[in-house]
Amino acid sequence: MIHKTHTRKDVINIIETYNINIKSYDELSKPLLFQEVWSKVEKLNSIEPTDEIDDIDHLKSYLTNVNQNRIKITERDKYIDIAKSIIFYIKNDCLLSYTNYLSEDELIRDIKIICNYCKLPTCLRAVNMINGTGKFKEKFEPIVTGKTKVLLRKKEQDRLFKENRVMFRTKKDNDGEPFIITFE
Numbered sequence: 001m002i003h004k005t006h007t008r009k010d011v012i013n014i015i016e017t018y019n020i021n022i023k024s025y026d027e028l029s030k031p032l033l034f035q036e037v038w039s040k041v042e043k044l045n046s047i048e049p050t051d052e053i054d055d056i057d058h059l060k061s062y063l064t065n066v067n068q069n070r071i072k073i074t075e076r077d078k079y080i081d082i083a084k085s086i087i088f089y090i091k092n093d094c095l096l097s098y099t100n101y102l103s104e105d106e107l108i109r110d111i112k113i114i115c116n117y118c119k120l121p122t123c124l125r126a127v128n129m130i131n132g133t134g135k136f137k138e139k140f141e142p143i144v145t146g147k148t149k150v151l152l153r154k155k156e157q158d159r160l161f162k163e164n165r166v167m168f169r170t171k172k173d174n175d176g177e178p179f180i181i182t183f184e
Helices: 008-017 030-043 056-064 073-091 104-115 121-133 146-164
Strands: none
Touching: 008 030, 030 056, 073 104, 073 121, 104 121
């Protein structure tokens, strides 16, 4: 059965993404919609993979487990605090003596926990920073949703677009005259 933390909108998005044949699904109540979708998903043999879901088993586990996109505020704050502790560790030259961690095992446990919540920017930043240090042999894989991937891709494209518009000139290009730089 579909876990109750999923929203009606999430389930409708799955219906439309995977072309699940349910007539007038937008008129069904949430409990009926969930029952109908689950009965159809159980009968499916395979689906077309997307950024978020690879196969039918992954879709079933996604629907039956707690919705990772809905985090309580207290939990969100807890994960952000963990990420800030990891960032503090990195900014202090990866020395455990400056942190509350007693061992690297505790640190690795916390890193693995926040990998699941990388839709929070602070958590994603902490995981990327820890991977960038090269301190651990293990690479930590941040788990992000499809929407977050699209948002990150768009930000990267905007950054590259702005970066490619920058022109560098020297005094030689300006007949030996100094430049006056103004910012808008």
